[in-house]
Amino acid sequence: MNVSEYMKKHGLTDADLDAMAAPYESGDYQSGDGEVFTGSHLDAVGKRRxxxxxxxxxxxxxxxxxxxxxxxxxxxxxxxxxxxxxxxx
CATH class of the missing domain: 1.10.1220 (Arc Repressor Mutant)
Known part of the structure; x- marks a missing residue:
């Protein structure tokens, strides 16, 4: 399933996706599970491939x-x- 098919299946528009992405992109996302890391998960745990x-x-x-x-x-x-x-x- 590609993005367009997914959006159609769940009734999402480009505006909906933009609104959902905004907190992540601005750095304002509040995670209930702790800090949000960017980059490789290996960097976050002190390892490098x-x-x-x-x-x-x-x-x-x-x-x-x-x-x-x-x-x-x-x-x-x-x-x-x-x-x-x-x-x-």
């Missing part, structure tokens, strides 16, 4: 390690980075 390119053989080895440990490959990469950073301190 990065892209790194590794040799295919290395990624296969990481996948094998992850399978043997019963974890996701991302955990192996995080552990390796933490080990390296600790050695640099």
């Amino acid at each position: 990065v892209t790194v390119i590794y040799d295919a053989r290395d990624t296969q080895r990481v996948a094998a390690i992850a399978r043997s440990r019963g974890v996701k490959t991302s955990e192996v990469y995080r552990d390796a980075l933490a080990y390296y950073l600790a050695a640099q301190a």
